[in-house]
Amino acid sequence: MNNSERYQRGLRTLFALDEIGGQQFLERLESIVPDFVDRVVEFPFGDVLSRSGLDLKTRELITVAALTAMGTAPAQLRWHIRSAVNTGCARAELIEAMIQMAVYAGFPAALNGLYAAKEVFDEMDAGAEQTVKA
Amino acid sequence: MNNSERYQRGLRTLFALDEIGGQQFLERLESIVPDFVDRVVEFPFGDVLSRSGLDLKTRELITVAALTAMGTAPAQLRWHIRSAVNTGCARAELIEAMIQMAVYAGFPAALNGLYAAKEVFDEMDAGAEQTVKA
Amino acid sequence: MNNSERYQRGLRTLFALDEIGGQQFLERLESIVPDFVDRVVEFPFGDVLSRSGLDLKTRELITVAALTAMGTAPAQLRWHIRSAVNTGCARAELIEAMIQMAVYAGFPAALNGLYAAKEVFDEMDAGAEQTVKA
Amino acid sequence: MNNSERYQRGLRTLFALDEIGGQQFLERLESIVPDFVDRVVEFPFGDVLSRSGLDLKTRELITVAALTAMGTAPAQLRWHIRSAVNTGCARAELIEAMIQMAVYAGFPAALNGLYAAKEVFDEMDAGAEQTVKA
Amino acid sequence: MNNSERYQRGLRTLFALDEIGGQQFLERLESIVPDFVDRVVEFPFGDVLSRSGLDLKTRELITVAALTAMGTAPAQLRWHIRSAVNTGCARAELIEAMIQMAVYAGFPAALNGLYAAKEVFDEMDAGAEQTVKA
Amino acid sequence: MNNSERYQRGLRTLFALDEIGGQQFLERLESIVPDFVDRVVEFPFGDVLSRSGLDLKTRELITVAALTAMGTAPAQLRWHIRSAVNTGCARAELIEAMIQMAVYAGFPAALNGLYAAKEVFDEMDAGAEQTVKA
Numbered sequence: 045m046n047n048s049e050r051y052q053r054g055l056r057t058l059f060a061l062d063e064i065g066g067q068q069f070l071e072r073l074e075s076i077v078p079d080f081v082d083r084v085v086e087f088p089f090g091d092v093l094s095r096s097g098l099d100l101k102t103r104e105l106i107t108v109a110a111l112t113a114m115g116t117a118p119a120q121l122r123w124h125i126r127s128a129v130n131t132g133c134a135r136a137e138l139i140e141a142m143i144q145m146a147v148y149a150g151f152p153a154a155l156n157g158l159y160a161a162k163e164v165f166d167e168m169d170a171g172a173e174q175t176v177k178a
Numbered sequence: 179m180n181n182s183e184r185y186q187r188g189l190r191t192l193f194a195l196d197e198i199g200g201q202q203f204l205e206r207l208e209s210i211v212p213d214f215v216d217r218v219v220e221f222p223f224g225d226v227l228s229r230s231g232l233d234l235k236t237r238e239l240i241t242v243a244a245l246t247a248m249g250t251a252p253a254q255l256r257w258h259i260r261s262a263v264n265t266g267c268a269r270a271e272l273i274e275a276m277i278q279m280a281v282y283a284g285f286p287a288a289l290n291g292l293y294a295a296k297e298v299f300d301e302m303d304a305g306a307e308q309t310v311k312a
Numbered sequence: 313m314n315n316s317e318r319y320q321r322g323l324r325t326l327f328a329l330d331e332i333g334g335q336q337f338l339e340r341l342e343s344i345v346p347d348f349v350d351r352v353v354e355f356p357f358g359d360v361l362s363r364s365g366l367d368l369k370t371r372e373l374i375t376v377a378a379l380t381a382m383g384t385a386p387a388q389l390r391w392h393i394r395s396a397v398n399t400g401c402a403r404a405e406l407i408e409a410m411i412q413m414a415v416y417a418g419f420p421a422a423l424n425g426l427y428a429a430k431e432v433f434d435e436m437d438a439g440a441e442q443t444v445k446a
Numbered sequence: 447m448n449n450s451e452r453y454q455r456g457l458r459t460l461f462a463l464d465e466i467g468g469q470q471f472l473e474r475l476e477s478i479v480p481d482f483v484d485r486v487v488e489f490p491f492g493d494v495l496s497r498s499g500l501d502l503k504t505r506e507l508i509t510v511a512a513l514t515a516m517g518t519a520p521a522q523l524r525w526h527i528r529s530a531v532n533t534g535c536a537r538a539e540l541i542e543a544m545i546q547m548a549v550y551a552g553f554p555a556a557l558n559g560l561y562a563a564k565e566v567f568d569e570m571d572a573g574a575e576q577t578v579k580a
Numbered sequence: 581m582n583n584s585e586r587y588q589r590g591l592r593t594l595f596a597l598d599e600i601g602g603q604q605f606l607e608r609l610e611s612i613v614p615d616f617v618d619r620v621v622e623f624p625f626g627d628v629l630s631r632s633g634l635d636l637k638t639r640e641l642i643t644v645a646a647l648t649a650m651g652t653a654p655a656q657l658r659w660h661i662r663s664a665v666n667t668g669c670a671r672a673e674l675i676e677a678m679i680q681m682a683v684y685a686g687f688p689a690a691l692n693g694l695y696a697a698k699e700v701f702d703e704m705d706a707g708a709e710q711t712v713k714a
Numbered sequence: 715m716n717n718s719e720r721y722q723r724g725l726r727t728l729f730a731l732d733e734i735g736g737q738q739f740l741e742r743l744e745s746i747v748p749d750f751v752d753r754v755v756e757f758p759f760g761d762v763l764s765r766s767g768l769d770l771k772t773r774e775l776i777t778v779a780a781l782t783a784m785g786t787a788p789a790q791l792r793w794h795i796r797s798a799v800n801t802g803c804a805r806a807e808l809i810e811a812m813i814q815m816a817v818y819a820g821f822p823a824a825l826n827g828l829y830a831a832k833e834v835f836d837e838m839d840a841g842a843e844q845t846v847k848a
Contacts, residue, residue, distance in 0.1 A: 110282050141232065
């Protein structure tokens with residue numbers, strides 16, 4: 045059991061994004077890189093996303109924008125669309141971010157972001173858990 | 179003179195981002211693609227960035243995050259760092275967005291974002307205009 | 313009903329690329345971003361692809377080359393392979409473009425382009441409609 | 447039959463990476479670009495991967511790292527993970543390379559690499575052949 | 581002296597793109613990877629760009645489009661803009677390709693392509709040789 | 715003064731890559747993100763690059779390959795070419811990695827890697843310190 049402050053803070057932030065999805069994420073990592081799981085909790089979630097200066101909702105919005113623009117991580121994009129909603133981002137704000145990426149990363153990137161958002165929103169409306177592990 | 183609503187709205191949004199830099203941008207485009215300049219004012223600035231649903235400051239923040247993550251447009255990244263400040267984004271918020279990109283796009287992308295931010299902030303402190311045309 | 317010249321021109325160009333696929337594309341967008349659909353018809357199709365200076369066949373060829381090189385939009389790549397054929401591009405020309413991308417974007421990008429082309433051509437030979445929505 | 451030294455050397459190198467997968471790869475290419483198959487054997491496999499200066503195991507390790515970082519060729523990444531193991535790369539070394547890519551290309555890229563490695567290793571443990579053609 | 585057909589064909593194609601620039605390119609490579617220079621002449625220029633099926637002008641146009649969209653090789657983009665003109669591509673066609681990339685890769689990529697085209701055209705008008713080695 | 719084991723281990727690894735360059739890197743970061751510098755020492759250098767399973771020389775080689783393939787971080791690529799040499803990588807091995815990236819990421823990426831290597835090697839031969847801060 046890792047009781048370090050960084051780990052505990054990371055865990056709280058991860059679960060604030062998506063508690064069930066976060067638990068599944070850690071279990072999946074545990075089966076592949078057991079000695080690196082704690083580092084994943086500590087650095088991205090404990091050291092970075094937990095920083096003050098931007099609230100978690102805004103942090104998720106910029107992650108969604110960046111992943112949409114990059115276009116290389118569709119599973120992670122879906123995970124963060126759900127996390128963005130979970131942390132208070134309005135669906136309409138996410139749609140706006142997707143549309144805006146047409147300007148900076150092109151229409152294919154923006155369209156793929158919009159389609160992903162639609163699928164995640166539909167899934168959430170159906171009361172379903174995250175189906176894409178990321 | 180283009181008096182269409184879309185063009186006029188685009189021009190207002192462009193100049194809200196950076197009036198002097200926006201003017202230089204249009205002049206540069208005019209010398210290369212004179213029959214496309216109005217489309218550039220209309221679509222990205224008039225049709226997209228002018229949409230309600232996200233305020234201009236948040237729009238600039240997600241553009242800065244996306245361009246930092248992509249890493250392929252350093253001049254435009256600098257332009258939008260300045261525009262983000264011009265539209266009310268705190269410098270500290272931009273720094274947070276850069277740091278966060280280390281998680282999603284890697285440290286080199288984040289570092290180049292941080293170095294760009296430092297240079298733009300120093301330039302602004304010195305009272306200087308945008309030196310990178312974008 | 314949008315009767316603007318830009319919208320009508322965009323619609324004609326979109327349908328010249330793929331009439332059934334284009335209709336499905338607009339319906340899909342309508343269900344996600346109803347207030348942005350007209351902009352998608354107007355800007356990419358009405359303002360850009362409808363420009364003179366390059367014929368539509370050549371425009372589709374360079375889009376196919378670019379999407380193959382980028383490697384981030386496989387659904388849109390398939391859509392444009394079909395559109396390229398629809399606008400007069402010989403299958404052999406598309407294959408040449410894919411091969412050439414091995415030089416500029418690497419073999420994995422080129423191979424994925426070639427596999428996509430094979431699948432689209434087989435689908436067209438079977439008289440089937442576009443199966444990938446993009 | 448191509449008896450050139452370059453072709454024969456390329457074939458040996460390709461089959462050293464994955465004999466069954468390599469054969470399937472050539473058959474797939476033969477059905478799409480019959481007049482380019484020999485060039486694919488000759489250049490990447492005969493001219494580049496067969497060079498001295500780095501052993502084949504190290505070559506596969508850097509290819510796996512690069513494809514993980516790029517994130518645009520998931521099928522080819524899986525193919526090369528298997529080839530890396532076939533040429534003597536320890537599974538643990540591949541996992542290390544994936545983890546390291548979190549630093550240089552971000553966590554989503556690294557996670558997708560780790561998930562791909564897990565799937566390929568499980569497939570190999572089940573005695574199965576390559577299921578992803580690349 | 582390499583008298584192989586592939587090498588000689590590659591050299592002719594390279595020099596058709598840009599004779600002085602091509603010579604400088606080979607000299608630069610000679611100083612870094614002397615035992616790989618012939619492979620660079622043979623594969624991209626002798627095996628790929630020399631293929632029939634697309635004329636050299638069209639090949640340069642799609643390379644320019646792809647490099648503009650990728651945004652990661654500004655020096656090579658400039659080299660190929662000049663080569664495209666040298667092989668018969670109208671300046672206006674190159675400008676059209678750049679504009680079109682705004683749709684598929686975003687405005688920053690397209691703008692950087694347009695700026696590069698302007699600089700290369702100005703350089704050619706001044707009677708100057710390629711200043712960027714690529 | 716941060717006396718944590720992770721920080722101290724990170725510092726040793728950073729200085730093993732490049733002592734003077736590493737010191738400059740920390741000073742530069744200190745001037746921009748003083749409260750994040752320790753995290754940069756701890757995570758990439760202390761948690762990742764210090765892991766056993768791959769020696770530091772091999773780690774630098776795969777980083778150089780990945781950055782060459784990505785093409786988005788030229789300053790960091792140069793920094794790691796020098797670090798690779800500092801940790802025991804033969805120059806010829808780095809050149810081989812660059813050549814190999816032509817296959818997986820295209821010739822422009824490989825050429826830019828080769829040119830960067832040449833410049834770093836020349837700089838080292840002249841007894842000069844790192845000139846590119848990264």
